[in-house]
Amino acid sequence: MIAQLILTILLTSILLYSWIEYRRAPVIGVLSMLAAFTGLYFVWVPDHASWLAALVGIGRGVDLMLYLWVVISLIVLLNLHLKLRAQMEVITVLARELAIANARSAASPK
């Protein structure tokens, strides 16, 4: 029961994160929402996790949960990559403005 509560808190925080990210990166938002909902479902209905794990050849429900966690981590990693790209775009705009302003001030009569 304690493990279920801890996992529920963690997965709920991922759901919140997905909702926040949805506006900026819809694909990431939807993917992490799906993964978090699936995780929540299996945390509270573990028999279904075992059934699905056996169906897809993973073996145990707990292994399925582990794989799900890896998927969530990869989605978060991808999102971090996208955020870094967005920051690079901001840096590029700043550097461009600076470069153009410097060129103009160098060209203008003193």
Add this chain to the structure above:
Amino acid sequence: MQPDPGKCIWVVIAAYNEAGVIARVVAEVRRRGYTVLLIDDGSADATAATAEMVGAVVIRHPVNLGQGAALQTGIEFALHEGADVIVTFDADGQHRVADIDGLIGALAEHDADFALGSRFLGGAVNLPPARRLLLKAATWFTRITSGLSLTDTHNGFRAMTRRGARGIRLRQNRMAHASEFLNQVSASRLKYIEVPVTIEYSAYSLAKGQKLGNSLSILIDLSAESLHR
């Protein structure tokens, strides 16, 4: 053929550590009568000073951002300075200055907004077979993604009218900008034309050019762009 005196034509060259060749490249374009705008993309050598000495207008990026970012800087600056036509030209000396006239002429002749150079309609001197194969694969990929019917898609030698340039906003800082440029040409619905040009590969330009590994980076960059707003 000399440039039309009634037109304000800017040749934009993005350069990164090209001090060894940039004087010759800029001087040749200047001799043809064009204004050269060199974007020094955070070079550690004397690229900017050398280009300035031979008559280029120089803009310096404070840090290295990539060729796509440099070209966008050049396009924005040239537009602000009143350019009617903007030509993008490589810094490593593999483009022929004489072909600039052909690109600009094609814009007027076909009433197009983009004249895109094609080495496969013109010539590719000393192009290694592996590079040719890679370029052909890139061409097919870009034809599918952009919907443009082109024979050469990763060619940095192109000319655009003021109207065309205003429709370009490159966000891909690095090599994926070539595909992004064509996607934006397609999205603009403005008229484009392919023009034969000759690219002369040298040991220097091949060493600085794209590698097979860059193709994967380009694919990742293009995919990542579609994932966020």
